[in-house]
Amino acid sequence: MQNQLQTQYELSHEQLEKMRAECGIDLIGVTTVEPFSELLPVLTAYRDKGFESGFEHPVIEERIDPGNLVPGAKSMLAIAIAYYTEDHASMHRPAGVRGVLSKYAWGLDYHRVLRDKMNLLIGAMENELGRTIACHLSVDTGPLVDRAVAERAGIGWFGKNCSIITEKYGSWVFLGQLVTDVLIEPGRPYEGSLCGDCDLCIRACPTGALVDPFTTDSSRCLSYITQMKGLVPLEFRTKMGTRIWGCDTCQVVCPSNKQAANASGEEFRPEPELAFPELTALLGLSSREFKNEFGATAAAWRGVNVIKRNALIALGNLKQVEAVPRILEFLTNDRPELRGTAAWAVAQMMERLNRDRPGLAGEVLTQVRLAAEKETDPAVQDEMQWAFTHNG
Ligand code: B12
Ligand code: SF4
Ligand code: SF4
Incomplete structure (x- = not known):
């Protein structure tokens, strides 16, 4: 039988x-x-x-x-x-001021x-x-x-x-x-999860996105947040750190990945300049240049503006004072999320600017004020207002 x-x-x-x-x-x-x-x-x-x-x-x-x-x-x-x-x-992260793409990209x-x-x-x-x-x-x-x-x-x-x-x-x-339509004998699933008592990933998640074991609230997951359009909700911006695309934290901490065998194919060999892109270089990319550089990766499908917004956040988190003149140019950009995020990014640096470069600090506040006066988007106006009240 x-x-x-x-x-x-x-x-x-x-x-x-x-x-x-x-x-x-x-x-x-x-x-x-x-x-x-x-x-x-x-x-x-x-x-x-x-x-x-x-x-x-x-x-x-x-x-x-x-x-x-x-x-x-x-x-x-x-x-x-x-x-x-x-x-x-x-x-390793090459020298320079860099962000990071998730390993999957x-x-x-x-x-x-x-x-x-x-x-x-x-x-x-x-x-x-x-x-x-x-x-x-x-x-x-x-x-x-x-x-x-x-x-x-x-x-x-x-x-x-x-x-x-x-x-x-x-x-x-x-x-x-x-x-x-080919009939093949089915294999057998594992008998449940093999995680046991471990909960390292849940404890390591920077945003509490793993709301329960086996459940991710996408709206809190940095993988989603780095890919979403528009302004990133305020509570997640510092948590993004230098992430430009995706998030690997809950996999990096996983003990099951410590002994993982290496991939054999050539397709996923990393290119350091793409894996850890130079942040101010990202800010300068046109759509065409972005497509040329990143078009073959899985980080390109949302377009260049999402990447620029994330680069502005990373620069703010790194308090990259040297990047201030470049960031200020975005206060009048045609994308509202870039105008608003630029205001947030310079606000992150005000304490350092007040201490080390008081002249530049004054210039930043003037430019944010002028931009706010011309701003027509209420959400961006709020961002600029926020930048004023958090000026170190
Ligand atoms: C939407 C989506 C996202 C969303 C939502 C993620 C999510 N957890 O659902 C966002 C943008 C956040 C995302 C992020 C990532 N994603 Co994604 N994503 C998808 C997509 C398109 C659909 C996922 C889906 O249907 N979710 C629905 C929810 C309910 O499913 P779930 O969270 O996985 O939950 C399952 C289990 O928890 C299980 N379950 C529920 N209750 C219980 C209870 C017990 C006891 C057990 C054992 C199981 C269990 O049932 C659920 C359904 O299977 C799939 C591709 C696809 N078409 O399936 C890729 C996919 C899941 N993503 C993938 C990857 C690589 C990622 C990232 C690692 C990328 C990164 N490094 O940034 C992260 C991981 C984040 C995370 N915590 O999951 C891979 C996963 C590969 C893998 N080894 O698992 C997929 C399969 C794409 C692919 N084809 O390779 N992703
Ligand atoms: S991908 Fe990052 S933010 Fe999302 S669940 Fe994992 S650790 Fe949390
Ligand atoms: S870190 Fe890995 S083994 Fe531990 S609970 Fe999370 S997925 Fe399971």
């Missing part, structure tokens, strides 16, 4: 393992296309509590039903690609890398089966909950920091999935 059932599967795990290695995929798992019914209350509560970022696919019913994505869907393949290369560990944009590898996998499966297969592949921007798919396919377990943690590569992996 058991043999009869096994012969129904069209590809064995051995065949899949061979294709995985040939296609440069680090981990592969299989699950069914059964709906993720248990996620319905989780995703609904997440939305009702206001924890969503707005980057999630909007229709919850579609997020939990892989079977709808392909006619005759029978299985789902989950893949993981590791991105922590041997160079990540030895990377240090190499090539993972969306492209994973899509390419999954397309190779589709080709390999078609070769093996001698037929065209129906497929729906997605990485990040598809309807499915990538982490839930990976967990059910046995790729890893949920950490209390919400990340999928794998035995071999820790949580430094990107996830993708392929819904297909």
Whole structure:
């Protein structure tokens, strides 16, 4: 009876393992296309509590039903690609006044890398089966909950920091999935989370975004905040430190990442000038220059103004007095979030300016006052007013 059932599967795990290695995929798992019914209350509560970022696919019913994505869907393949290369560990901030991009944006944009590898996998499966297969592949921007798919396919377990943690590569992996009409035996998920009593990530999170184990309030998460448009809420600006894009804190502290194997591919090898960009250089980039320099990374999709705003915040946090003349130019910029953030950034330096450069301190206050008089955006006016009342 058991043999009869096994012969129904069209590809064995051995065949899949061979294709995985040939296609440069680090981990592969299989699950069914059964709906993720248990996620319905989780995703609904997440939305009702206001924890969503707005980057999630909007229709919850579609997020939990892989079977709808392909006619005759029978299985789902989950893949993981590791991105922590041997160079990540030895990377140091080069000299100069610099910010930092999250490690996930240090190499090539993972969306492209994973899509390419999954397309190779589709080709390999078609070769093996001698037929065209129906497929729906997605990485990040598809309807499915990538982490839930990976967990059910046995790729890893949920950490209390919400990340999928794998035995071999820790949580430094990107996830993708392929819904297909090929019947493959499903793998087995881990039996729950392996975090045990640890709560290091929850204690280390700078903003309290991990409001409960396994739950991130996006509106407090610096990964979201560095990507949001407009003015960053005041309470998070100093907490951003020198983060220009994303946040790695809850993964860096995780013991499961201490022994993580290095990524083997070349795609994510870091380039120090991009990983730790020079802050005043960022302020000077045009949209075209930004696209040329950062367009191939995962840090480019929100455009240059979000990056400039974050660079202004980082300069304010570093109290970079030398950058004051450059920052003051932004008080009359055509972007309200840059005008307002520039006022905040110089206000961070007033104590130091009053002490070390009183002449420049007076000039700063004059320029902020003049800008405030001309300002028409009420939110920016508030920022400038705030800068006046916090002038050291
Ligand atoms: C929206 C989004 C964000 C938002 C919200 C994050 C979040 N936690 O949901 C923001 C912008 C904040 C974000 C940040 C990051 N993201 Co993001 N993001 C997504 C996206 C598009 C959707 C996530 C989603 O659906 N969330 C819904 C909530 C409810 O899910 P969840 O928080 O993961 O919670 C799950 C578990 O907690 C579990 N659960 C619930 N209750 C319980 C109870 C127990 C006991 C257990 C065991 C589990 C459990 O069920 C939930 C659903 O699976 C996915 C891609 C995708 N399409 O899925 C990428 C994705 C999750 N992001 C990813 C990455 C890399 C990141 C960052 C690490 C980037 C960075 N360094 O800055 C951070 C991590 C922050 C964090 N704490 O999660 C990767 C994760 C890879 C991995 N190894 O897990 C993904 C999968 C993209 C990809 N394809 O590789 N992200
Ligand atoms: S990514 Fe940063 S801000 Fe977000 S939950 Fe993790 S530590 Fe907290
Ligand atoms: S830091 Fe501890 S609690 Fe957080 S994900 Fe890692 S093992 Fe789990």
